[in-house]
Amino acid sequence: MTQKLFQARLWKAARMANIGVYVCHCGLNIAGTVDVEKVTEYAKGLPEVKIAKHYTYMCSDPGQRMIQDDIKAHNLNRVVIATCSPRMHEETFRKAVAEAGLNPYLVEIVNLREHVSWPHAHEPKKATEKAKALVRMGVARVKLLEPLEKRKVSVEKNVLVVGGGIAGIQASLDLANAGFKVFLVEKSPSIGGRMAQLDKTFPTLDCSACILTPKMVDVAKHPNITLLTSSEVTSVKGFVGNYEVSILKKPRYVEEAKCVGCELCAQVCPVKVPDRFNEKLSQTRAISVYSSHAVPKVAIINPDYCLRLKTKKKEVCGKCLQTCEAKAINFEQQSETIQLKIGGVVIAVGSEVFDASNMSEFGYGHYPNVISNIEFERISDASGPTGGKILVPKTGQLPKTLVFIQCVGSRDKRFHEYCCRVGCMVSLKQAILAREKIGKDVNIYVCYNDLRSFGKGYEEFYRRARDLDINFVAGIPSDIRMRADGSLYFDVFERGTNKLLEMHADLVVLANGLVPSNDIARINELFHASRSADGFLLEAHPKLRPLECSTAGIFLAGACQGPKDIPDTVAQASGAAAKVIDLLSSGEIEIEPLKAVVDEDLCSGCRVCESICPFVAIEMKKEEVAHGEKLRAEVVEAMCQGCGLCSVACPTGAIKIQQYSREQVVAQVDAALAEAKGGS
Amino acid sequence: MSLVDSMSMAKPNLETREKILAKLKGRELVNCFQCMKCTSGCTALKFLELKPHEIEKLVNLGLVDELASSDIIWTCVTCLKCVQRCPQKASPYHVIIALRNLAVEREAKVPEEFMKAVSRILETGLAESFQDIVSRKMETFDREGLGLPKICFPKESFQAVFMKALEER
Numbered sequence: 148m149t150q151k152l153f154q155a156r157l158w159k160a161a162r163m164a165n166i167g168v169y170v171c172h173c174g175l176n177i178a179g180t181v182d183v184e185k186v187t188e189y190a191k192g193l194p195e196v197k198i199a200k201h202y203t204y205m206c207s208d209p210g211q212r213m214i215q216d217d218i219k220a221h222n223l224n225r226v227v228i229a230t231c232s233p234r235m236h237e238e239t240f241r242k243a244v245a246e247a248g249l250n251p252y253l254v255e256i257v258n259l260r261e262h263v264s265w266p267h268a269h270e271p272k273k274a275t276e277k278a279k280a281l282v283r284m285g286v287a288r289v290k291l292l293e294p295l296e297k298r299k300v301s302v303e304k305n306v307l308v309v310g311g312g313i314a315g316i317q318a319s320l321d322l323a324n325a326g327f328k329v330f331l332v333e334k335s336p337s338i339g340g341r342m343a344q345l346d347k348t349f350p351t352l353d354c355s356a357c358i359l360t361p362k363m364v365d366v367a368k369h370p371n372i373t374l375l376t377s378s379e380v381t382s383v384k385g386f387v388g389n390y391e392v393s394i395l396k397k398p399r400y401v402e403e404a405k406c407v408g409c410e411l412c413a414q415v416c417p418v419k420v421p422d423r424f425n426e427k428l429s430q431t432r433a434i435s436v437y438s439s440h441a442v443p444k445v446a447i448i449n450p451d452y453c454l455r456l457k458t459k460k461k462e463v464c465g466k467c468l469q470t471c472e473a474k475a476i477n478f479e480q481q482s483e484t485i486q487l488k489i490g491g492v493v494i495a496v497g498s499e500v501f502d503a504s505n506m507s508e509f510g511y512g513h514y515p516n517v518i519s520n521i522e523f524e525r526i527s528d529a530s531g532p533t534g535g536k537i538l539v540p541k542t543g544q545l546p547k548t549l550v551f552i553q554c555v556g557s558r559d560k561r562f563h564e565y566c567c568r569v570g571c572m573v574s575l576k577q578a579i580l581a582r583e584k585i586g587k588d589v590n591i592y593v594c595y596n597d598l599r600s601f602g603k604g605y606e607e608f609y610r611r612a613r614d615l616d617i618n619f620v621a622g623i624p625s626d627i628r629m630r631a632d633g634s635l636y637f638d639v640f641e642r643g644t645n646k647l648l649e650m651h652a653d654l655v656v657l658a659n660g661l662v663p664s665n666d667i668a669r670i671n672e673l674f675h676a677s678r679s680a681d682g683f684l685l686e687a688h689p690k691l692r693p694l695e696c697s698t699a700g701i702f703l704a705g706a707c708q709g710p711k712d713i714p715d716t717v718a719q720a721s722g723a724a725a726k727v728i729d730l731l732s733s734g735e736i737e738i739e740p741l742k743a744v745v746d747e748d749l750c751s752g753c754r755v756c757e758s759i760c761p762f763v764a765i766e767m768k769k770e771e772v773a774h775g776e777k778l779r780a781e782v783v784e785a786m787c788q789g790c791g792l793c794s795v796a797c798p799t800g801a802i803k804i805q806q807y808s809r810e811q812v813v814a815q816v817d818a819a820l821a822e823a824k825g826g827s
Numbered sequence: 828m829s830l831v832d833s834m835s836m837a838k839p840n841l842e843t844r845e846k847i848l849a850k851l852k853g854r855e856l857v858n859c860f861q862c863m864k865c866t867s868g869c870t871a872l873k874f875l876e877l878k879p880h881e882i883e884k885l886v887n888l889g890l891v892d893e894l895a896s897s898d899i900i901w902t903c904v905t906c907l908k909c910v911q912r913c914p915q916k917a918s919p920y921h922v923i924i925a926l927r928n929l930a931v932e933r934e935a936k937v938p939e940e941f942m943k944a945v946s947r948i949l950e951t952g953l954a955e956s957f958q959d960i961v962s963r964k965m966e967t968f969d970r971e972g973l974g975l976p977k978i979c980f981p982k983e984s985f986q987a988v989f990m991k992a993l994e995e996r
Contacts, residue, residue, distance in 0.1 A: 547829070598860070613858050613859075619861075621861060643861045644881045644885050644890075646832050647833040649830065649833045651830065651831075
């Protein structure tokens, strides 16, 4: 590293800048406010500026060619382009000058649009002065820029997919089909996630299991996919293309290879356990298969309930052991740690359904006949606790009046401010299912605030619900009350009729929204995946980079990034898979050189940079020196994102960001102040 | 009963609601999603105690009994603007006409002016009777005085057809 810096200094001493300045009109975006001709004339007078030009669209083909021709004709070795934000076109211009033979990092972008013409549209004269000052600063800085090279590192072609819901399943299949080795980690005993719990899916009313189960089986059978259920990621080290991941596989107490999923064990097990798959609406046994279409279809023992595992005594119970013909049960099974080398990660941990017991007004959790929408799915599902019959929990009868209440826990500043994006469509679907299953004898009402049916075929689905005599009440009740027989009543002000209506229902379904997964904080910590204000994982750019984290090599799929329905989830999962393929397919990746570098002579080993780095890109290395050992900071280039925090924090000035060195920044500041002092 | 209007204590009459829906071409009323465009453009809005979208929603909820016996349904001037503009082809006009028919069936009180108009049609074939014209100089003219041709009144056969149509209703 020292040698590199030394070379750079030598290079600096020997140079004489030949600077070209190019001022872009950006149509009228810049030229409408800033006097581009004046700015160009001004630039011509700046020291070491050989040539200055202006043009309508610098980013266009003729604009780029103009710069390239000038580089060759005038032997330019530095270029300043006064145009829009570098976020927009820095890369474009770097490529352009590289084609003309100049190192791409010798370009300085001056932002005349977002920083000048747009915010100062009402004061063109002052804007022109500001533009001149910024160009002057750019010229002062560009002289001190150093040529940099992109570095290449090789990558592992293995991919880790975290979460086995429909997002994880889709991403795994796409990646596996493209020839990548996929490790799919799921914390539950079976893949399938939320979608496996659903009865039918909007807007086509496809049976959820019918379209999901084949995909689940594909995952289990695919030679490129290693399926790790009842497993969790425990640590992630390394950087993009070269992660080292530890996975903890918890014991099932049943050997996966031997179990045939006959469920005889569950029939003899004496311990009843609330069934998580059925939202605890029914009971399963301490040894059971997770669901009727579980993949892998292998039994699992719940150690919190199993008599033998709880008491840790060999003589207790053991009925399953005696019954199992395949001899698959193994009470001695231990958890296992698996180490993997991974190139890229797809996070697909999904979301949870809002718990309405936090909300006192609707009585959820107290009134048996107030249920959540996910519980309704289980009740309506043929494999659910009622065999697919929609029955009132308290009476076991068919409901006469069924009311849905929308926006529960969503669009509510007390809980979650965002729209859950699925609640409207879920309730429409459930209302239609209730109409189809129960027939004309049930009155169905949907109490709503705004009904949002925005997707393909969704508005038609809403119309279908209205055609089926599902009534929409524009208003949300303030509270629900219960009679002794369990039936419910409440007042709701209907804004269509301007009337206060008193409603009576025997079953109320709350359209609970989606909230971030319980694991999201752990995922955030493990993968350095930032979260947005709503608690979900944050994409790198809301429009242009929606499938990736700001941490390189980590991609997002499905509801972990924000509430999503199945079509959007599958689309994002395939997109994330494609991004991983894009990243890893060539076997190596280019790393931007705009990174932190450490001057070994100045580093005192105080570890401030290590503690402040948000990307964990600093490692402390021990070094032998004359009087013993010395700690020294080292930057892991592949992880450093060039944010500059370390450079600001370093007390000795030993760590700096390439292209943002002290002298480069000071030169800019000096240039900014030169005019203010009255100099030139 | 699943729903009560807390002010009037009225309850939905789903049978009647079904009757009204049957009178519409394709039960289209259920498609109303309360954009309130009909009310925004209603010609008779000034004279209405209930807005067209409210009538629409009340019928949809089954709260029809009160409506069928009220004067409100007779205020519509049948300009058909709402029919033209309704984005869901569920305009209140057809609902109002259905409600009027229902009111007549139930022998509810029909506004006097309305009954007069009906008997005028029966007698003259016209909804309005002839009125003399008064000039600025306060001179009165009838059709003859203005040199206009005489009006032919309908024959008895028209009255028979008209009465028959009314009875069939």
